[in-house]
Amino acid sequence: MKTQKTSEDYLEAMLMIKEQLGYIRSVDVAKHLGVTKPSVTYTTKRLRESGLIKMDEAGLITLTETGMEVASRIYGRHKVLTGFFTALGVDEKTAREDACKVEHDLSQVTFDAICRHASRQLKK
Numbered sequence: 751m752k753t754q755k756t757s758e759d760y761l762e763a764m765l766m767i768k769e770q771l772g773y774i775r776s777v778d779v780a781k782h783l784g785v786t787k788p789s790v791t792y793t794t795k796r797l798r799e800s801g802l803i804k805m806d807e808a809g810l811i812t813l814t815e816t817g818m819e820v821a822s823r824i825y826g827r828h829k830v831l832t833g834f835f836t837a838l839g840v841d842e843k844t845a846r847e848d849a850c851k852v853e854h855d856l857s858q859v860t861f862d863a864i865c866r867h868a869s870r871q872l873k874k
Contacts, residue, residue: 755854758824759783760793761802764813765821774811827853827861834868 763782764774771778776790783790794811797803802817813821828849835845856864 756793757797757800757802758820758854759850760790760797761813761817761821762824762828764803764811765818765825768813774813775809776811779811824853827856830861830865830868831856834864837868837871 760779760783763779767774767778767782776787776794779785779794780787780790794803794805797817798805801814802820804812804814806812828846831849831853832842832845835848836842840848
């Protein structure tokens with residue numbers, strides 16, 4: 751399933767919030783992403799309609815199995831790319847920001863090549 755960058759950003763943020771707080775609320779997503787509550791409302795509606803999240807009566811968000819797969823893939827890419835960039839000598843803050851910029855657009859072929867290269871470097 752192909753999702754748009756915004757959807758991927760939201761799902762990744764939701765996974766990070768879940769790991770940090772143990773639950774996901776719209777207000778926490780808004781704060782994490784630096785967006786307005788109406789933006790979160792609009793995007794969570796689209797994510798629900800796409801079957802990527804569920805919301806209960808109290809407003810708590812749960813990632814569906816498909817949503818979790820997308821979030822885990824993007825978050826995994828983010829962590830690998832951040833580590834790769836810091837290994838190149840980029841400061842942590844810039845590495846995280848740059849990883850966020852490329853994690854969505856980088857082809858799987860290039861990402862796999864980065865992983866192989868990084869793995870070889872660790873073995874040295």
